[in-house]
Amino acid sequence: MYVLTGLKMKNPTILAAGILGTTGASLCRVALEGGANAVVTKSIGCMPKKGHPNPSIIQLDCGFLNAMGLPNPSYQGFLQELKIAKKDSGVPVIASIFGGNVVEFMEVAEGLLPGKPDAFELNVSCPHSEGYGAAVGSNPCLVEAITAAVKDVVNVPVWVKLTPNVSDITSIGTAAESGGADAVVAINTLKGMAIDIESGYPILGNRSGGLSGKAVKPVAVKCIYDLYATLKIPVIGVGGVSCWQDAVEMMMAGAAAVQVGSAVYERIDIFSEINTGIKAFLQRKSYSDVKKLIGLSHEMV
Amino acid sequence: MYVLTGLKMKNPTILAAGILGTTGASLCRVALEGGANAVVTKSIGCMPKKGHPNPSIIQLDCGFLNAMGLPNPSYQGFLQELKIAKKDSGVPVIASIFGGNVVEFMEVAEGLLPGKPDAFELNVSCPHSEGYGAAVGSNPCLVEAITAAVKDVVNVPVWVKLTPNVSDITSIGTAAESGGADAVVAINTLKGMAIDIESGYPILGNRSGGLSGKAVKPVAVKCIYDLYATLKIPVIGVGGVSCWQDAVEMMMAGAAAVQVGSAVYERIDIFSEINTGIKAFLQRKSYSDVKKLIGLSHEMV
Amino acid sequence: MLPLNATILQITEESHSVRTFFFDLHFETMEPGQFVMVWGRGVNEVPMGLSRINSITVLKVGETTSKLFELKEGDSFGLRGPFGRGFSLPSENEKILIIAGGVGAAPLSPYAEAAYAVGSEVHTILGARSADELIFEKRFLGAGKVYISTDDGSKGIKGFVTDVLKGLDLSAYDKIAICGKELMMVSVFRLIKDRKVLEKAEFSLHRYFKCGIGICGSCCIDRSGFRVCKEGPVFSGMQLLDSEFGRYERDASGRRVQI
Amino acid sequence: MLPLNATILQITEESHSVRTFFFDLHFETMEPGQFVMVWGRGVNEVPMGLSRINSITVLKVGETTSKLFELKEGDSFGLRGPFGRGFSLPSENEKILIIAGGVGAAPLSPYAEAAYAVGSEVHTILGARSADELIFEKRFLGAGKVYISTDDGSKGIKGFVTDVLKGLDLSAYDKIAICGKELMMVSVFRLIKDRKVLEKAEFSLHRYFKCGIGICGSCCIDRSGFRVCKEGPVFSGMQLLDSEFGRYERDASGRRVQI
Numbered sequence A, B: 001m002y003v004l005t006g007l008k009m010k011n012p013t014i015l016a017a018g019i020l021g022t023t024g025a026s027l028c029r030v031a032l033e034g035g036a037n038a039v040v041t042k043s044i045g046c047m048p049k050k051g052h053p054n055p056s057i058i059q060l061d062c063g064f065l066n067a068m069g070l071p072n073p074s075y076q077g078f079l080q081e082l083k084i085a086k087k088d089s090g091v092p093v094i095a096s097i098f099g100g101n102v103v104e105f106m107e108v109a110e111g112l113l114p115g116k117p118d119a120f121e122l123n124v125s126c127p128h129s130e131g132y133g134a135a136v137g138s139n140p141c142l143v144e145a146i147t148a149a150v151k152d153v154v155n156v157p158v159w160v161k162l163t164p165n166v167s168d169i170t171s172i173g174t175a176a177e178s179g180g181a182d183a184v185v186a187i188n189t190l191k192g193m194a195i196d197i198e199s200g201y202p203i204l205g206n207r208s209g210g211l212s213g214k215a216v217k218p219v220a221v222k223c224i225y226d227l228y229a230t231l232k233i234p235v236i237g238v239g240g241v242s243c244w245q246d247a248v249e250m251m252m253a254g255a256a257a258v259q260v261g262s263a264v265y266e267r268i269d270i271f272s273e274i275n276t277g278i279k280a281f282l283q284r285k286s287y288s289d290v291k292k293l294i295g296l297s298h299e300m301v
Numbered sequence C, D: 001m002l003p004l005n006a007t008i009l010q011i012t013e014e015s016h017s018v019r020t021f022f023f024d025l026h027f028e029t030m031e032p033g034q035f036v037m038v039w040g041r042g043v044n045e046v047p048m049g050l051s052r053i054n055s056i057t058v059l060k061v062g063e064t065t066s067k068l069f070e071l072k073e074g075d076s077f078g079l080r081g082p083f084g085r086g087f088s089l090p091s092e093n094e095k096i097l098i099i100a101g102g103v104g105a106a107p108l109s110p111y112a113e114a115a116y117a118v119g120s121e122v123h124t125i126l127g128a129r130s131a132d133e134l135i136f137e138k139r140f141l142g143a144g145k146v147y148i149s150t151d152d153g154s155k156g157i158k159g160f161v162t163d164v165l166k167g168l169d170l171s172a173y174d175k176i177a178i179c180g181k182e183l184m185m186v187s188v189f190r191l192i193k194d195r196k197v198l199e200k201a202e203f204s205l206h207r208y209f210k211c212g213i214g215i216c217g218s219c220c221i222d223r224s225g226f227r228v229c230k231e232g233p234v235f236s237g238m239q240l241l242d243s244e245f246g247r248y249e250r251d252a253s254g255r256r257v258q259i
């Protein structure tokens, strides 16, 4: 048994936000059939949103570009899905939420409380926000304020998901910690774009979007490494994990647990596969506990 | 004939800084055998530097991680190489320079002037710098000051090479433009890291480094797209180009010319290959001129 | 994959609101029932079944399909695919029943042809609102026997495909393949279930697709959590038992909407 | 590629300052003369020729090699490769001459064995400072005839490999393969050139390697701009005409240093 910010998990592998996270049933499937030891929902907001026009996701050579545009049925619409996930998944369910400002974040968090999420994950990388047009997530003051506000209205752990599109991710991580976050999650997608050269059109309906998958793993590992060195709260790793070796690498960089997003595309049971791989690795290397991996690379000098 | 900030080139493909750019002979080879239409040297500083211990470059699934540590023989040591490149390459030679502050940049630029570089490229992504420990390149004021200072002491075009490791690359691009830059070059490498899970050691001698190659192309395209929309001076694209289609994509995003770095690893004549591919593409699509591609995607709405 | 460039070689008017677009790509390995994501550049990208290895057949309903209808021969659109799971092909001695409503005939016509090609006996119930909306009648006729129903009786039986279905001995068929509007399909589902032959049947579902490749989850159905774009769009009747099929679907925001 | 993990299975003392490390990886397709990048974790990564498909043979000279000498059986190091271009293998009826100085015998010993295996006649000139620094004498003997030279005369001819070379009829050989210190190699180069058989000769060069895979340019030689790590380390004599070979090399910073 593995305890992460008070959540009990069999292994430290978690479904990332926005992947098969729109319905309660799909969240259950990822847990039961896929072996995820906790699941994060699609990011939920105040109002139903259809998201950007398609193409909203495309697969590249080395990853995926997406510009979903935060489609979601609002917290009212999502409550029934959350309840299904809680009832049937058998694992902790983390509600990912977003908002344009402190008040919206609070509204969504409170709105989802009846669904009894095991934790909240704050998606502070939403581009529609207060604060001089910059994304919430690149503004440490806003991140701290939002974290503190949500902490105030909920009585479950709060994770803050960080964007890598900043000069220094540790300053944002520190802000989340100061706001009372129980953990940070790194990383969300990298700003990216692809153009269809036959027509000249940007491919994504939203013209540009976020890069995920294999391409971003080295960036994620570096962010996790730096956050681990700076913060006292746990760092949850995400970005480009597609096999158990990647998960081990992230944990050695400092991740207390690992989320998997894009790689679920290939095989839903990637979580079981990672868990099995880690177990065999621990055995081969005679590590007594998976926790020994966390931050190991910091000691190797 | 294609003119870029006054430099005459047969085609808009250029060798990126730091790749086969340490010796005059290798620069010539990339031009003559490889077909590069201009070459950028390794970044040169004030004092000889050995760089970081190895491993200083490793190949990943989707790109490369490097932490060379700016090894260079100093401008004194490099002058003879620059002269060889100028004499024998038959193409414009751009001297890439770095420094920790305004004065160092000026010293290196002046020091290389006797080698008659056709332009300077300022590598403002050097981590050893004034300014509260942040990298020069994420500080708009420093970027503007350095650009202006170098412009003052040289009478050839000055390009400024931007780092993508910032919240908003256009603000840095704008600073370079205000400082009098003739062009910006985007992007330098993304911060990244890889860990050897067998031992727990970070693989690079410097522990972390910069990501290049295929993985960063979508990030580069987005940066170029945004810079093109913001600046008046030309944007030179670099990052993950490994075939003519990538070069066309970058030009459609707004690149006035394209640099190739990592992909030279596979085949030195990638430049000829790209030039041939672009030519055939222009013909097939009945574009009268390669310039028609530049920024095309901005018109497709 | 990035969208391929599909240049239109020929456009065929199948009815006043349905057109077939032949393009210069050939998906030799496509399974009938698989779909592609069709990108009307500057507008939107939507799923379409392949009506041949090199064609899609489009019913004009909204913005994207209207944009496609503006395209001429020589124009092009983006195309990703083929994706998903198609209908299971019958073997030589099997007898199959195809039930196609409206533009649901599009993915079923290559299925009929493939089944015919392996030597199985093919019967088709082809339904539409009226005679001039019947699609691919000739292709189904080429593969075997065709029963026709039209809502207005302008051709074949006046009524629905289920009215034809009621009169058939379903035990004679080894496989039943259905595609059409969900209300039609669910009537067929109930009838087939009552006749206790649900395990022979396969239904091609429509849900709102964003990625089309199994990542985003917008097309997942209850209670299985199956992705219509990846485990589907073709599902066996048994997979749809105790599901949302025929009851509700989700819109682009993920909200439940009654069928 | 990321560094592979090479676990040391056995360590053999070849001389007081040279050890062979056998590891648990087998590079079945390695060409003799190819090298690997050997990563002493926490220290540095340096190039080493493969002395077998599963061994490197290391002369202790500085920090990294000393660190390697601290390793015991069961310990491991990182390993990338094999990289670069090896010696051209002779064909069955060819006669070859190998000239190995000091630890230069490491990449040449598998070459001798491979040449012997294809049936060619192998002669080796093996040189070292003294008898106890001669390396792989037995392996070369197993492949054919061996001439020995030592600086101090403790075995074979007193003098250098060139003193043996002078006495041989070079026209009798189809291929000549050389590896050793650059000053030795350049004497051989001059002699062979004078005898007008340079086109038969191949030299394995040492330059400062950073990437080892042809990106960084730190190993490029004048005037060709060839990358020693990619187009080399083995070059034909002709490729080295009019080059920096024997005159200067570049240190880690890229500064020219006299040989």
Ligand SMILES: Cc1cc2nc3c(=O)[nH]c(=O)nc-3n(C[C@H](O)[C@H](O)[C@H](O)COP(=O)(O)OP(=O)(O)OC[C@H]3O[C@@H](n4cnc5c(N)ncnc54)[C@H](O)[C@@H]3O)c2cc1C
Pocket (backbone or CB within 6 Å): A054, C035, C044, C045, C046, C047, C048, C049, C050, C056, C057, C058, C059, C060, C061, C062, C063, C064, C065, C066, C103, C106, C107, C205, C206, C207, C208, C209, C210, C233
């Ligand atoms: C697997 C599959 C295969 C299909 N095959 C065909 C076919 O062969 N021929 C054909 O004419 N139609 C087919 N469709 C339906 C087709 O996708 C819709 O008609 C089309 O998306 C309408 O787009 P629009 O912009 O013109 O209409 P809109 O005005 O945008 O929407 C009209 C209706 O179309 C549907 N729709 C819109 N966007 C999507 C989307 N991204 N994903 C799913 N449904 C959407 C919704 O039900 C919506 O209410 C198929 C759908 C699916 C899921």
Ligand SMILES: Cc1cc2nc3c(=O)[nH]c(=O)nc-3n(C[C@H](O)[C@H](O)[C@H](O)COP(=O)(O)OP(=O)(O)OC[C@H]3O[C@@H](n4cnc5c(N)ncnc54)[C@H](O)[C@@H]3O)c2cc1C
Pocket (backbone or CB within 6 Å): B054, D035, D044, D045, D046, D047, D048, D049, D050, D056, D057, D058, D059, D060, D061, D062, D063, D064, D065, D066, D103, D106, D107, D205, D206, D207, D208, D209, D210, D233
């Ligand atoms: C293609 C090639 C094959 C080689 N094969 C062998 C071999 O089979 N056995 C063997 O014992 N040695 C071999 N060497 C030499 C070996 O790489 C050096 O002895 C080793 O790098 C010394 O490292 P150090 O840290 O112990 O010494 P240091 O104290 O760091 O340096 C001592 C000397 O070693 C050389 N050196 C150091 N680092 C490098 C580097 N990154 N690249 C190239 N040279 C370097 C320099 O000449 C330096 O002056 C080979 C070199 C090359 C280029």
Ligand SMILES: Cc1cc2nc3c(=O)[nH]c(=O)nc-3n(C[C@H](O)[C@H](O)[C@H](O)COP(=O)(O)O)c2cc1C
Pocket (backbone or CB within 6 Å): A016, A017, A018, A019, A042, A043, A057, A064, A066, A068, A070, A096, A123, A161, A187, A188, A189, A211, A212, A213, A214, A216, A238, A239, A240, A241, A259, A260, A261, A262, A263, C215, C216
């Ligand atoms: C299709 C898609 C949708 C996503 N939606 C969300 C989201 O709603 N909220 C969020 O915080 N992150 C979202 N993400 C980001 C992922 O949770 C994750 O941070 C990122 O994809 C990197 O991980 P990966 O490489 O394993 O996919 C989404 C990613 C993808 C690919």
Ligand SMILES: Cc1cc2nc3c(=O)[nH]c(=O)nc-3n(C[C@H](O)[C@H](O)[C@H](O)COP(=O)(O)O)c2cc1C
Pocket (backbone or CB within 6 Å): B016, B017, B018, B019, B042, B043, B057, B064, B066, B068, B070, B096, B123, B161, B187, B188, B189, B211, B212, B213, B214, B216, B238, B239, B240, B241, B259, B260, B261, B262, B263, D215, D216
């Ligand atoms: C080995 C290596 C060394 C580099 N050295 C420099 C350098 O000295 N100065 C610089 O401005 N950029 C340097 N770069 C960055 C490249 O010029 C380029 O911006 C980056 O690699 C992205 O392009 P690519 O994907 O085509 O390699 C280096 C990149 C690599 C891989």
Ligand code: FES
Pocket (backbone or CB within 6 Å): C208, C209, C210, C211, C212, C213, C214, C215, C216, C217, C218, C219, C220, C227, C228, C229, C230
């Ligand atoms: S449309 Fe994205 S999972 Fe099906």
Ligand code: FES
Pocket (backbone or CB within 6 Å): D208, D209, D210, D211, D212, D213, D214, D215, D216, D217, D218, D219, D220, D227, D228, D229, D230
């Ligand atoms: S060592 Fe980098 S090119 Fe040879």
